[in-house]
Amino acid sequence: MGKINIKRLVRLFSIPIILLACAAHATGGDTTEYIPHEGWDELWREMMIDIAAIGIMFALLTVYLLIRYKRKSPQDTGTAKKLSPVAALGWVLIPVFVFLADDIYLGLENFVHYKKFRNVPQNAYTVEVMSYMWGWEIEYSEGIKTQNEMRVPAGRPVHVKLKSRDVIHTLFMPDFRVKWDALPGTVQYLWFYPTKVGEHVMTCTEFCGTLHSSMHGKVIVMTEDDFSRWIEENKPKEGGAV
Amino acid sequence: MSATTETLSVKTGFSLKEWIFTTDHKRVAVLYMIGSFAAFFVAGLMAMLMRTELASIGPTLTENPANYNVWLYFHGAAMILGYQIPALTGYFANYYVPLMIGAKDVAFPRVNALSVWLYWMGIVLALLTFVIPDPPDIMWTGYPPYSILSPGNTSFYTFTVLLIGFSSIAGGINFLTTIIRMRAPGITWGKLNIFIWSTMAAFVLQLIFVPILGVAVTMLTLDKYLGTNFFNAAMGGSPLIYENLFWFYSHPAVYVILLPAVGILYEIVGTFTRNRIFNYKGVVFGGIWGTVALSGVVWVHHIGVSGIAEWMVMIQVFTTLIISIPVGLLVIGLVGTLYKGSIDYKTPMLYATGFLFLFLVGGLTGIPNAMSTIYFHVHGTQWIVAHFHYVMAVSVTTAIIGGTYYLWPKMTGKMYSETLGRLGFILFFTGVNLTFAPWLYLGYKGMPRRYFDYQQFPQFEGIQRFITFGSYIIFLGALVVLISWIHSLVKGEKAPENPWGSKSLEWTHTQSPPPPGNFTKPVRVAEDWDPYGYGK
Numbered sequence: 001m002g003k004i005n006i007k008r009l010v011r012l013f014s015i016p017i018i019l020l021a022c023a024a025h026a027t028g029g030d031t032t033e034y035i036p037h038e039g040w041d042e043l044w045r046e047m048m049i050d051i052a053a054i055g056i057m058f059a060l061l062t063v064y065l066l067i068r069y070k071r072k073s074p075q076d077t078g079t080a081k082k083l084s085p086v087a088a089l090g091w092v093l094i095p096v097f098v099f100l101a102d103d104i105y106l107g108l109e110n111f112v113h114y115k116k117f118r119n120v121p122q123n124a125y126t127v128e129v130m131s132y133m134w135g136w137e138i139e140y141s142e143g144i145k146t147q148n149e150m151r152v153p154a155g156r157p158v159h160v161k162l163k164s165r166d167v168i169h170t171l172f173m174p175d176f177r178v179k180w181d182a183l184p185g186t187v188q189y190l191w192f193y194p195t196k197v198g199e200h201v202m203t204c205t206e207f208c209g210t211l212h213s214s215m216h217g218k219v220i221v222m223t224e225d226d227f228s229r230w231i232e233e234n235k236p237k238e239g240g241a242v
Numbered sequence: 243m244s245a246t247t248e249t250l251s252v253k254t255g256f257s258l259k260e261w262i263f264t265t266d267h268k269r270v271a272v273l274y275m276i277g278s279f280a281a282f283f284v285a286g287l288m289a290m291l292m293r294t295e296l297a298s299i300g301p302t303l304t305e306n307p308a309n310y311n312v313w314l315y316f317h318g319a320a321m322i323l324g325y326q327i328p329a330l331t332g333y334f335a336n337y338y339v340p341l342m343i344g345a346k347d348v349a350f351p352r353v354n355a356l357s358v359w360l361y362w363m364g365i366v367l368a369l370l371t372f373v374i375p376d377p378p379d380i381m382w383t384g385y386p387p388y389s390i391l392s393p394g395n396t397s398f399y400t401f402t403v404l405l406i407g408f409s410s411i412a413g414g415i416n417f418l419t420t421i422i423r424m425r426a427p428g429i430t431w432g433k434l435n436i437f438i439w440s441t442m443a444a445f446v447l448q449l450i451f452v453p454i455l456g457v458a459v460t461m462l463t464l465d466k467y468l469g470t471n472f473f474n475a476a477m478g479g480s481p482l483i484y485e486n487l488f489w490f491y492s493h494p495a496v497y498v499i500l501l502p503a504v505g506i507l508y509e510i511v512g513t514f515t516r517n518r519i520f521n522y523k524g525v526v527f528g529g530i531w532g533t534v535a536l537s538g539v540v541w542v543h544h545i546g547v548s549g550i551a552e553w554m555v556m557i558q559v560f561t562t563l564i565i566s567i568p569v570g571l572l573v574i575g576l577v578g579t580l581y582k583g584s585i586d587y588k589t590p591m592l593y594a595t596g597f598l599f600l601f602l603v604g605g606l607t608g609i610p611n612a613m614s615t616i617y618f619h620v621h622g623t624q625w626i627v628a629h630f631h632y633v634m635a636v637s638v639t640t641a642i643i644g645g646t647y648y649l650w651p652k653m654t655g656k657m658y659s660e661t662l663g664r665l666g667f668i669l670f671f672t673g674v675n676l677t678f679a680p681w682l683y684l685g686y687k688g689m690p691r692r693y694f695d696y697q698q699f700p701q702f703e704g705i706q707r708f709i710t711f712g713s714y715i716i717f718l719g720a721l722v723v724l725i726s727w728i729h730s731l732v733k734g735e736k737a738p739e740n741p742w743g744s745k746s747l748e749w750t751h752t753q754s755p756p757p758p759g760n761f762t763k764p765v766r767v768a769e770d771w772d773p774y775g776y777g778k
Contacts, residue, residue, distance in 0.1 A: 036618075043615055051606040058577070062598050065580035069515070076584035077776040078517025091578075092524040092571065099570050103563035106613065110559060113615040118552065167388040168481055170547065170622055174688025177619040181548045183482060184387060185475025188549045201698050205622030205690040207381050209388055210308050213693035 034116040035193045040177035043113050050102065120191045124159035125152060131162065131169035131182040133208055134215040144234045148217030153227035154197050162188040170206040173219055179205055194221040265351035266758055267336045273358045274332030277365050281324030288317040290717055297710040299696060299703055307694040311379040314692060316371050318382030319399065321635065323406050324368055327495070328361055329642050330502040331410065331448065335417055335441045337649060341748035341756060342435045344426025344765030349419040357412045364405035367398060374398065381692060383488060384459065386473035386481045390466045397467065400459040407452045414445035428767035435746060435773045436519060436526070440505030443530045444498045447537060455491035458484055482548060489541035497537045499634060501530055503641035504572050507594050510648050511579050513744040514591035516776040520578025524571055532568030540565055546617040555614050562612035569605060589663030593644025596671045597637055604633025607682060625685025628678045636674040643723055651741050652748060655755045656734030662726035669719030676712030680705050746773040
């Protein structure tokens with residue numbers, strides 16, 4: 001009898017484990033490229049559903065209680081009984097488990113994305129960005145330098161090496177859902193994935209002095225061909241820089 | 243002013259000397275109240291200037307971004323260090339603690355006077371921002387290297403922090419001693435008001451963490467004026483050290499503010515529902531002390547894109563998410579107290595109701611901010627600003643204003659006008675939602691914080707103007723609140739001893755306002771006494 005029960009239990013528990021393993025395989029088996037801004041949007045959507053559900057539940061309950069228990073006559077008092085020790089413990093442990101489960105779920109979800117956000121793909125195109133008060137100097141591997149204008153090819157991940165000449169700045173590209181600090185004395189990095197041709201804002205999000213809000217520039221995403229042509233045209237000839 | 247004096251003074255009329263040298267906790271509380279509301283008012287004016295500046299792209303009020311940066315610096319520093327912390331751990335703690343535990347005064351009345359003096363010196367030093375030629379423009383966070391390279395006079399920031407910090411440390415020792423040693427016979431640990439527990443928790447946090455902020459800003463000053471290199475990367479230092487030290491204090495500071503505010507709301511909700519606190523022990527040990535236990539290990543979410551070690555980020559993502567548990571228990575206790583209550587919608591209760599919704603939005607919009615992937619987009623944007631305004635600025639202000647209405651009859655001996663009180667609340671509540679709900683959206687769309695101008699985001703001009711309009715309504719609401727208080731001082735009816743029918747000691751055992759020494763005869767409570775013992 002006991003044996004059968006154990007077998008059954010094992011079988012019962014193995015189902016979710018197998019399912020989880022399948023799910024993990026499906027998400028973890030990197031067959032397609034990760035696109036950070038799409039990953040971020042997906043996580044954000046999940047977050048919003050999660051907090052909206054909790055919020056609406058709490059709000060409705062609160063509104064109900066606020067209406068239901070309005071004082072009827074001036075002498076009225078509340079009639080809540082003291083919770084029994086078991087109920088009191090229950091009202092702590094149950095919320096703890098519910099919140100903990102949600103927290104762990106969200107935390108793990110977060111790491112799936114975080115790992116990818118912090119691992120630069122092998123085939124990325126690298127630029128170096130030197131931040132200063134108040135602008136950026138972008139240096140391409142071909143020796144070209146531009147000010148406040150980052151030109152990148154579409155359809156290829158871009159790896160940005162971040163440095164600062166003076167104070168802390170943050171390179172933020174809202175459309176690519178990514179930012180990272182440029183910390184003096186260190187080389188930091190971020191990467192993003194421009195998929196379509198177009199122009200995007202890049203702007204500073206760490207207070208860096210008087211003209212902080214004027215520290216902005218453009219990310220110009222070009223087709224691969226246009227980008228190569230631009231590189232060819234602007235490549236420094238015999239020590240002449242742009 | 244004269245009416246306050248008349249009701250609070252001993253026998254003589256108004257005597258400035260008596261006020262300055264007072265050691266009576268109730269008068270010290272009033273001094274804190276005046277200081278913190280003055281800071282609130284000036285910092286609020288700065289907010290209005292900033293909102294007006296942002297109503298259109300390009301210069302609106304000023305052409306010089308440096309002016310805007312000084313307003314913003316002052317707004318942040320004064321709201322947190324000059325208004326919220328002193329209002330809660332100075333004004334309310336002083337007024338309530340001895341009265342709620344049946345004591346004549348605090349344990350060390352002269353140290354208490356020293357605390358309020360230090361605080362006022364801090365306020366004066368902070369106000370000098372508007373007088374000195376090169377005021378600090380370093381934001382309340384004061385990150386180096388900018389705060390060291392800035393032409394602004396960073397030392398005004400440092401010494402304001404140090405003065406107010408010393409004031410808090412002295413207050414912490416004073417109030418912890420008072421609560422531990424001076425409870426009236428019969429008031430056991432299981433019968434303390436929630437506000438007393440939350441004040442204890444706040445002061446424990448202050449005693450642990452204020453010295454760390456003190457160290458951080460002192461190192462800043464040494465770097466700037468004496469040429470040390472703690473934060474100078476070129477000489478082997480690191481600005482990241484400051485960021486860590488600063489947030490190691492400043493995240494717990496959020497709970498120094500939040501916990502007493504929630505404590506006040508428990509008093510309001512308990513009294514105006516005439517109901518037992520739902521799951522008292524769960525609230526105290528799970529909610530309040532649970533928050534304290536976790537508060538010191540969540541600071542990294544403030545600096546998650548600074549290049550801090552990945553393992554540290556990983557750990558703190560979880561600790562930060564998990565702080566939703568004690569905070570959730572605090573909310574459950576508050577909402578649970580409504581169950582089978584008898585809710586009377588007087589002005590203080592309206593503010594408490596407002597809190598339930600504002601805090602819900604503020605708390606829930608904080609959950610994404612725990613997640614290291616979410617930082618990548620929202621860190622340093624207006625999303626963060628809107629989130630902490632919901633959760634700290636306006637939620638806590640509902641507690642401070644609502645708490646003041648609640649305390650008003652006891653403190654001044656006068657009743658206030660319910661009509662004015664309600665009008666003020668409606669304007670305030672409408673204003674904050676018109677302001678901060680679109681503000682969340684703005685941040686999600688990528689608008690960075692601390693921006694004097696936003697030429698790169700022309701699409702945001704309409705929504706910015708709408709927010710400015712909303713903020714004017716908040717200001718109008720605050721004016722109505724002020725008018726209602728002045729109106730009460732001038733024309734208010736005499737307050738009875740216990741206008742709310744509360745069971746708490748400060749209402750049942752002494753007149754309004756309480757005499758010097760608080761109680762005419764020593765307090766002793768019966769075995770079945772309970773500050774929330776309604777319906778027996």
